[in-house]
Amino acid sequence: MTMFKKYLGKFNDWALCLVLIPLINTINYHLTYSKITWDWYTYTTYFIDTATGFICWWLIRKTIDYLDKKIPYEEALGKRLMIQLISTTLIVQGFIILSTESINFLFGEGPIPIEFYTYNLFIFFIWILVLNGIYIGIYFYVEWKNTKLLREKDKELRQKGFEVLFGKTIKNIDFENISLFYVADGITYLKTNQNRDYSLDISLNQIKLKLPEELFFRINRKFIINRHFILGYKKEINGKLLVNLDKGQIEMQDQIISRITAPEFKRWFSTPALHN
Structure with missing residues (x-):
């Protein structure tokens, strides 16, 4: 699933453009012509211009x-916005010029x-913007909404802590006191800030x-x-990341994050954590 489909979610942009493109074309006609006579020629050109609008969209x-x-937004926002505006403008304006000259x-x-x-091309440029x-607004609105839901869920989880079996009793460990979860010799462990390990059966x-x-972030298959x-x-190299860990807290080697996971990790790491 592409990022485009992710941030659109259930938003029906097809329905939006079925309404928006004819509306834009109608506004363009009133901006371009001081007096409009709705005869067969006007209807024909209006139909052609509307069809062109759908292709441009x-x-x-x-x-x-x-x-x-x-170039996802979260990797390089400024670069992405600049490339998106320039590329869409050149592609759409180029198509409008080519189709108009051909007709x-x-x-x-x-x-x-x-x-x-x-x-006319200046007006088209405004509508391209x-x-x-x-679409930029849709992306950031959905990101804000998802972040809000995620933080509400995380806040609820943080109040519970993580349950471990300590002897015959169940013990809750605060998430702030957990450094990592890891797998060694086929067994899963929880390691606390005090360098204490608890084996887990999940x-x-x-x-x-x-x-x-x-x-918490799963940086690879083991951690x-x-x-x-x-x-x-x-x-x-190759888009991978080397994660630097706090050696003074727990002795452990820095870890490699794959090229596929790297964008998600950078987005996660750049988002501030909630405080209780």
Whole structure:
């Protein structure tokens, strides 16, 4: 599933554009012409312009979809916004010029007025910005909503702590007192800040579901690590990351994060944790 589909979620942008594109075209007609006579010629050009609008919207949508895979917002926001605005503008304006010149060549009776290149293309540029703004707004709204839900869930989890079996009794360990969960020799362990280990009878996959996501991250198959145990990270070859751990707290080697997991980790690590 692409990032584009993730942040749109259940939002039906197809339905939005079925309404928005004809509306934009109608506004353009009133901005372009002081007096409109609705005859067969006007209806024909209106239909062609509306169809062109849908194609332009589709081009913007596909460009954003492509950029979501190559340059996600969370990796380089400024760079992504600049590339998105420039690329959608060039692609859409190029298509409008090419299609207009082609239609005029086939059915026109003279050259296209210079106003098309000075006034009309400027109006189209404004609408390109509007459509970009809609999709950028959708992304950040969904991100804000998901973050809010996640923090509410994490806050509830943090009040409970993590249950371990200590002898014949069940003990709750505060999440702030847990440095990591790890697997060694096929056994899963919890390690506290005091360097004490508790064996667990569940897998890391099951443990992850019981943890506040803002505090813990599964960096690879063997380790789920608490945020406070991570000092930072640096880039390695092939897009991998080397995570620097707090050696003064627990003696443990720095860990490698794969290229696939790296974007998610950077997004997680850059998001501030809640405080009780």
